[in-house]
Amino acid sequence: MSTKPVHAAQTLYPVAGGCLQVGGIPLTRLAQRVGSTPFYAYDRRLVSERVAHLRAHLPADLELHYSIKANPMPALVQHLAGLVDGLDVASGGELKVALDTGMAPERISFAGPGKSDAELACAVAAGACVHAESEREIRALARIGEQLGIAPLLALRINPDFELKGSGMRMGGGAKQFGIDAEEAPHMLALAAQLGLTVDGLHIFSGSQSLKAEAIVEAQAQTIELALRLAGAARAPLRTLNIGGGFGIPYFPGEAALDIAPIGARLQEALPRVQAALPGVQVAIELGRYLVGEAGVYVARVVDRKVSRGQVFLVTDGGLHHHLAASGNFGQVIRKNYPVAIGNRMNESVEPVSVVGPLCTPLDLLAERMELPRAEVGDLVVVFQSGAYGKSASPAAFLSHPDVVEVLV
Ligand SMILES: *Cc1c(COP(=O)(O)O)cnc(C)c1O
Secondary structure, eight states, X not given: OOOOOOOGGGGGSOEETTEEEETTEEHHHHHHHHOSSSEXXXXXXHHHHHXXXXXXXXXXXXXXXXXXXGOOOHHHHHHHHTTSSEXXXXXXXXXXXXXXXXXXXXXXXXXXSOOOHHHHHHHHHHTOEEEEOSHHXXXXXXXXXXXXXXXXXXXXXXXXXXXXXXXXXXXXXXXXXXXXEGGGXXXXXXXXXXXXXXEEEEEEOOOBOBOOHHHHHHHHHHHHHHXXXXXXXXXXXXXXXXXXXXXXXXXXXXXXXXXXXXHHHHHHHHHHHHHHHSTTOEEEEEESHHHHGGGEEEEEEEEEEEEETTEEEEEESOOTTTOHHHHTOSSOSSOOOOOEEETTOTTSOEEEEEXXXXXXXXXXXXXXXXXXXXXXXXXXXXXSSOSSSSGGGSOTTTTOOOOOEEEEO
């Protein structure tokens, strides 16, 4: 009898009587309560604890924002709205979800390339802060502000001249569709002033999904240097400075959790210097997956168990149409298994199996040759680290299966 090494994510969820508990509810009972599989379940206690953990390590005067694109489920965003200082949105649809929470509009920022005039007008009317990513957006804001008779709240998103090293997804440095190149920023600040716009803040995002504290510390230091340099070209004192995020979570074997203590310590030293140079500026970090990724599981039911030429396949009712990232098709170069368990057989002896979905494509894979307890039809497969970039980042319409349900417990 062999046992399976336990991924750290799994230890966040207690096991009682061999059954995983989510939100204090045994998974089999939760599946009955939801009424159908597959589903995503998000544990509100884990989200709250994650925010508390951050607050304990980060400077008290550093604002914490939630990037809604990681998980836009309205109930989850509502829960987070009560815990964080601001919400970052990247579309008109996300803006609506953010406004519905009751978060003060000036604490909602709207970034992302290619904002339509209609989206910009909604944001201006709402009083949200628009993070302009191009000259066109600056000019459109001036025009829309005039048409509506409302002074737009405006910040500039800057494409830095460096990147977050070892970042899972490159979103700054080099030629990018994001933000205004740092070297163009003085010119754009002047243009905004010429158009009668007040630039309220700067937003510098250099990357995502980093598990290396030193890399994040270095990127934050470079971000602050760049911001202080650019602030000299602004016509009015900056009210806000968003220094990005990039805090990652461990998905794959061999990855260790990010240590945020050194990040907090370095920011504690840096913020007084920022305050001295830019009196009254409010500095923020923006996090998505770090706040919600580990607080969510994806649950699918085994509908068939097959043996093909000696290999066991568990066929489930869930797959890449709900969870593209776990299938390995959301930005991964080499496919690796997310942490997976059989939620109602947590302590049983294991066998090598592959877990697949019902889609007619070999890409529809939730676990490849993994050691899992021997499972039968009706058992519940759990994919951990599924609270971010799950449902909303998956091609739900592919093969016309039912939509996945989401619950916050
Ligand atoms: C996607 C995004 C984030 C969130 O990234 P995570 O890796 O989920 O923390 C933050 N800021 C911006 C500008 C983004 O586009």
